[in-house]
Amino acid sequence: EMFGQLTSGLESAWNKLKGEEVLTKENIVEPMRDIRRALLEADVSLPVVRRFVQAVSEQAVGVGVIRGVKPDQQLVKIVSDELVKLMGGEVSELTFAKSPPTVILLAGLQGVGKTTVSAKLALYLKKQGKSCMLIAGDVYRPAAIDQLVILGKQVDVPVYTAGTDVKPAEIARQGLQEAKKKNVDVVIMDTAGRLQIDKTMMDELKDVKRTLNPTEVLLVVDAMTGQEAAALVTTFNLEIGITGAILTKLDGDSRGGAALSVKEVSGKPIKLVGRGERMEDLEPFYPDRMAGRILGMGDVLSFVEKAQEVMKQEDAEDLQQKIMSAKFDFNDFLKQTRAVAQMGSMSRVLGMIPGMGKVTPAQIREAEKSLQIMEAMIEVMTPEEREKPELLAESPARRKRIAKESGKTEQQVSQLVAQLFQMRVRMKNLMGVMQGGSVPALSN
Ligand code: GDP
Numbered sequence: 001e002m003f004g005q006l007t008s009g010l011e012s013a014w015n016k017l018k019g020e021e022v023l024t025k026e027n028i029v030e031p032m033r034d035i036r037r038a039l040l041e042a043d044v045s046l047p048v049v050r051r052f053v054q055a056v057s058e059q060a061v062g063v064g065v066i067r068g069v070k071p072d073q074q075l076v077k078i079v080s081d082e083l084v085k086l087m088g089g090e091v092s093e094l095t096f097a098k099s100p101p102t103v104i105l106l107a108g109l110q111g112v113g114k115t116t117v118s119a120k121l122a123l124y125l126k127k128q129g130k131s132c133m134l135i136a137g138d139v140y141r142p143a144a145i146d147q148l149v150i151l152g153k154q155v156d157v158p159v160y161t162a163g164t165d166v167k168p169a170e171i172a173r174q175g176l177q178e179a180k181k182k183n184v185d186v187v188i189m190d191t192a193g194r195l196q197i198d199k200t201m202m203d204e205l206k207d208v209k210r211t212l213n214p215t216e217v218l219l220v221v222d223a224m225t226g227q228e229a230a231a232l233v234t235t236f237n238l239e240i241g242i243t244g245a246i247l248t249k250l251d252g253d254s255r256g257g258a259a260l261s262v263k264e265v266s267g268k269p270i271k272l273v274g275r276g277e278r279m280e281d282l283e284p285f286y287p288d289r290m291a292g293r294i295l296g297m298g299d300v301l302s303f304v305e306k307a308q309e310v311m312k313q314e315d316a317e318d319l320q321q322k323i324m325s326a327k328f329d330f331n332d333f334l335k336q337t338r339a340v341a342q343m344g345s346m347s348r349v350l351g352m353i354p355g356m357g358k359v360t361p362a363q364i365r366e367a368e369k370s371l372q373i374m375e376a377m378i379e380v381m382t383p384e385e386r387e388k389p390e391l392l393a394e395s396p397a398r399r400k401r402i403a404k405e406s407g408k409t410e411q412q413v414s415q416l417v418a419q420l421f422q423m424r425v426r427m428k429n430l431m432g433v434m435q436g437g438s439v440p441a442l443s444n
Contacts, residue, residue, distance in 0.1 A: 003256040007296040009038025010079065017072040023060045031075060032057055043226030043257025048086070048264045056082050080291050086260055087287035092244060092269035097215045101133075101179050102186045105212055106246075107205055107236060108220035110193035113248035113274055115144050117220050118190040119151035120274065120282035121246075126157065130185040134159040135175035137168045137208065138192045148190055155279050158182070168192065169207035176212060189214075197232075202239045209240055217242040218271060223250045226257030230265035237268055247285065248274035259290060328424050330386035334378045373408060377416050380405040392417045 013034035138144035152159035221229035
């Protein structure tokens with residue numbers, strides 16, 4: 001799971017407060033040490049860790065007793081809020097030019113995923129109804145130009161190329177002219193990367209930037225490089241002036257340092273994140289959801305949103321409503337599992353479902369199998385049973401009939417019923433937290 005080590009590091013902090021009545025200067029010493037260690041191990045930059053720990057400690061001792069809220073829950077809430085703040089608070093949207101085309105310039109070192117991101121971003125914007133054009137400006141790697149042309153075809157977006165003999169700024173000029181002729185809404189320019197920062201690259205970028213007068217200059221950084229990513233954002237911002245960052249490879253086993261350091265170190269927000277090699281794997285960066293993931297609470301909102309892509313709009317809203325009111329029934333369960341199956345990328349989605357975190361490929365295959373089993377049982381339920389899971393909880397005869405008709409065991413049916421009730425409780429708790437409500441009771 002993403003940032004798994006950070007999550008378990010933080011967990012040990014809350015665990016040290018079990019049995020305490022109130023947060024005090026004394027009893028937060030150990031937990032704060034755990035938090036500090038967890039963040040440093042996640043490769044968060046040291047000044048950021050210091051400020052974070054200080055901010056959390058100050059609030060923790062000042063918070064006093066809140067009826068019904070345990071000290072460990074209070075600390076989770078404080079850490080959660082501070083994490084959100086650290087990552088920039090609100091989602092930072094892309095800016096569009098008042099009169100098109102909006103120009104987006106992408107920069108970054110070699111291998112970070114810049115070319116891939118160019119095409120992903122075009123697809124992302126296309127889905128929002130914007131017409132796009134790509135400009136291939138990586139004149140040092142003919143392969144990069146070919147790659148962009150291929151990806152452009154894949155996402156069905158035109159790519160402007162001028163070979164490798166033309167200077168990047170000239171390519172930019174020609175490309176922009178072409179884009180204006182074509183009346184496209186957004187132009188995205190991919191530029192050359194280097195293994196390391198060098199003056200020629202910076203000078204070329206400055207030339208390109210001058211030519212394009214871009215609305216967005218986004219630095220693509222690799223999440224695996226941890227706090228180094230934050231340092232790069234700072235350097236590029238000082239050298240050429242950027243509007244934000246795109247963090248790639250968040251699906252890998254990055255430890256969190258980049259996501260947590262970029263905004264605080266550079267002052268520039270992470271606008272988008274890459275979470276896989278597929279063209280669809282680019283999303284806005286939501287600080288609150290990221291904090292939710294880091295705290296190991298799953299991510300109901302992202303899940304519901306993913307589900308929305310495959311489910312009809314009203315279905316999804318209905319689902320959210322039902323989750324909130326704990327009316328989530330077997331019909332919803334079925335809709336949801338089918339949506340999940342359609343989403344293809346099971347691993348990522350499963351990671352978002354509360355209580356299903358920390359999955360391995362073997363567990364995914366297992367989960368896919370168990371989804372089939374669940375479906376078989378739900379399919380033989382009567383409409384009434386699907387809507388009122390209580391009927392099944394109360395009647396062994398009904399469970400027996402379902403087992404018989406679906407070819408499963410009675411035990412499997414009981415498990416399914418129990419699982420639905422568990423999901424109701426979990427989802428309700430989590431939705432509360434995601435909407436800024438109280439912190440759920442922590443398990444164990
Ligand atoms: P560039 O040199 O910066 O243009 O990098 P590329 O776009 O060629 O990407 C380098 C490699 O990283 C390719 O194999 C991509 O498939 C891979 N990659 C890019 N973004 C992601 C991501 O978000 N997740 C994963 N797992 N791989 C990515």
